[in-house]
Amino acid sequence: MVDFDFTEEQLMVREMARAFAQKEVAPHAHTWDENGTFPTEAIKKMGTLGLMGVAVPPEYGGAGFDTVSYVLAMEEISLACAGTSVAMSVNNSLACDPILKFGNEAQKQKFLKPMASGKLLGCFALSEPGNGSDAGAAQCTATLTADGRHYVVEGTKNFITNGPNADLCILFATTDRAKGNKGISAFISEMPAPGLTVGPNEKKLGIKASSTSQLIYENCLIPVDNRLGNEGDGFKIAMATLDGGRIGIAAQALGIARAAYEAAGRYALERKAFGAPIANLQAIQFKLADMATRLEAARLLTLQAAVLKDRKVRHTKESAMAKLYASEAAMWIATQGIQVHGGYGYLKDYPAERHFRDAKITELYEGTSEIQRLVIALNVLKELAG
Ligand SMILES: Cc1cc2nc3c(=O)[nH]c(=O)nc-3n(C[C@H](O)[C@H](O)[C@H](O)COP(=O)(O)OP(=O)(O)OC[C@H]3O[C@@H](n4cnc5c(N)ncnc54)[C@H](O)[C@@H]3O)c2cc1C
Known part of the structure; x- marks a missing residue:
């Protein structure tokens, strides 16, 4: 195989991920799968190694590497345990990345920093019970309160990876149904929160070490400051x-x-x-x-x-x-x-x-x-x- 001219840094990340995965993940993969155990301790250690924010700059709590390094590390962790690697993948790609790309400075300091350094775990809630592939058909709503300080969120998100263990969620909800997918907005939803119920961990065919649940929003208040981008940017952010x-x-x-x-x-x-x-x-x-x-x-x-x-x-x-x-x-x-x-x-x-x-x-x-x-x-x- 061509070595793809990997840089010293990329090779170092791969070696570090390989050594960690073989020592701390692979020996437990069978048991975690059998028992459906979420690998809390391994994920904490991955945070200290920079694996939960591989491509996030250090000033925002990440390791400051690149996407190629992320791919090399993901392959190594997945080789050992795919249930563990999806928790890493969601935190890196679906929780940190949208804040890095679309968040303001305050959101990066408050939410990205602890997530990229592995102190908090993120999840991403786009799918709903009635629509997965057709993400633009979101039924979950976010309505601005009369004082304009919060959104009231109502609706259920489905199949959310890391849901039962997450501290933060990138949530998509419609702020203007008449506009179709241009009426969807993105939010950073803090967990736990009054009005947010995390459903039971789903029983799955595979990746059993990963946790998956519904997130049920009933009259849940999310501060306006936690909106990611402008109203109506949600679908673009999701894609x-x-x-x-x-x-x-x-x-x-x-x-x-x-x-x-x-x-x-x-x-x-x-x-x-x-x-x-x-x-x-x-x-x-x-x-x-x-x-x-x-x-x-x-x-x-x-x-x-x-x-x-x-x-x-x-x-x-x-x-x-x-x-x-x-x-x-x-x-x-x-x-x-x-x-x-x-x-x-x-x-x-x-x-x-x-x-x-x-x-x-x-x-x-x-x-x-x-x-x-x-x-x-x-x-x-x-x-x-x-
Ligand atoms: C273990 C697990 C973890 C997940 N984690 C997350 C998560 O963290 N966050 C999140 O938001 N979602 C998550 N999902 C949801 C996942 O992304 C959806 O299940 C997936 O996108 C499919 O949506 P659906 O299940 O509603 O199927 P549907 O959209 O109902 O599709 C059913 C079938 O119809 C086909 N189909 C639908 N539309 C078309 C089309 N236009 N053309 C051709 N074929 C079509 C599909 O390919 C599929 O074969 C997770 C799902 C699972 C099982």
Whole structure:
């Protein structure tokens, strides 16, 4: 593999994330998955290592690295435990990034600093029970009080990663329904708060170490000072945030895929059938060859999107391509991983079945594969039309 000319700093971040993940995360991944344990202590330590605000400047509590470093670190943490890495991904991409990009100085000091340094945990609440892909159809409302000092928020947000453990939420609610998605606004919602109920932790197929819940707003007051950007900027903020978020999920998929590939490779070299290791069989070799190829392709697309983000170039299409390709590669590689393990791949004694369950989510959140294709098609049609 080309080393992509990583800088010393990027390589240092990858090594640090790898050492931490292998020592403090990987040994617990099976148990956290079995018990649905949220890795509170590991996440605190990730905060002290700068992993909760990798690309946030140090003056706002972050580590001051770049998106490429973030991708390298995400791959390492995801290789060890995808449930842990999604908490990191949401905090970095979906909670810190929008405040860094759209917040005012006071909001950066008050909210970004503690989040990027890992003292507070963030979440991002766009989806609702009735609309996920169609985010512009938000039913949650935010109405200005008569004195103009607060918004009253009403409505339910659904599937919120980190919800049960979060201290701050980037919340989207409509301030003017008549304007459709141009009437959606973004807020920093402090948690806990009167009028905000956090639903029970959802029981999921995979990423079981991650926590997911509804956030139910009933007559909940949010200060006007906590509005992110202007009224009506919410949809734009959400979409720009997801452009970055999808790079993080692509990197997560990459880590899961690598875990599945490496486990399959190790097993193929050890397991004997018909008197020789199954790695001697061309049927298994071709699987490993295809797995390795898709893994490399996913990595290149993910790094390309990260480089564009670092160059501050529009990367909507490239992020969607990276997320689409890497997530489908992860699902495919994890499926082949089980096949290579034969019947043992179906048992919890081997990590292949966890990789398979964890891979699936990457095709769903931060826009399903269908939505990524929609985003890519819109962009390529524009390019084709000149
Ligand atoms: C574990 C987990 C964690 C999550 N974390 C968060 C979070 O932190 N914050 C948050 O806001 N959301 C989160 N989500 C929500 C997630 O982003 C949505 O589930 C996802 O965007 C899909 O929305 P939906 O479930 O409402 O499906 P729907 O939008 O109802 O889609 C159902 C099916 O229809 C397809 N479809 C819909 N519209 C189109 C279209 N126009 N063209 C083609 N196909 C289409 C979809 O691809 C899908 O196959 C999370 C979800 C899960 C499961």
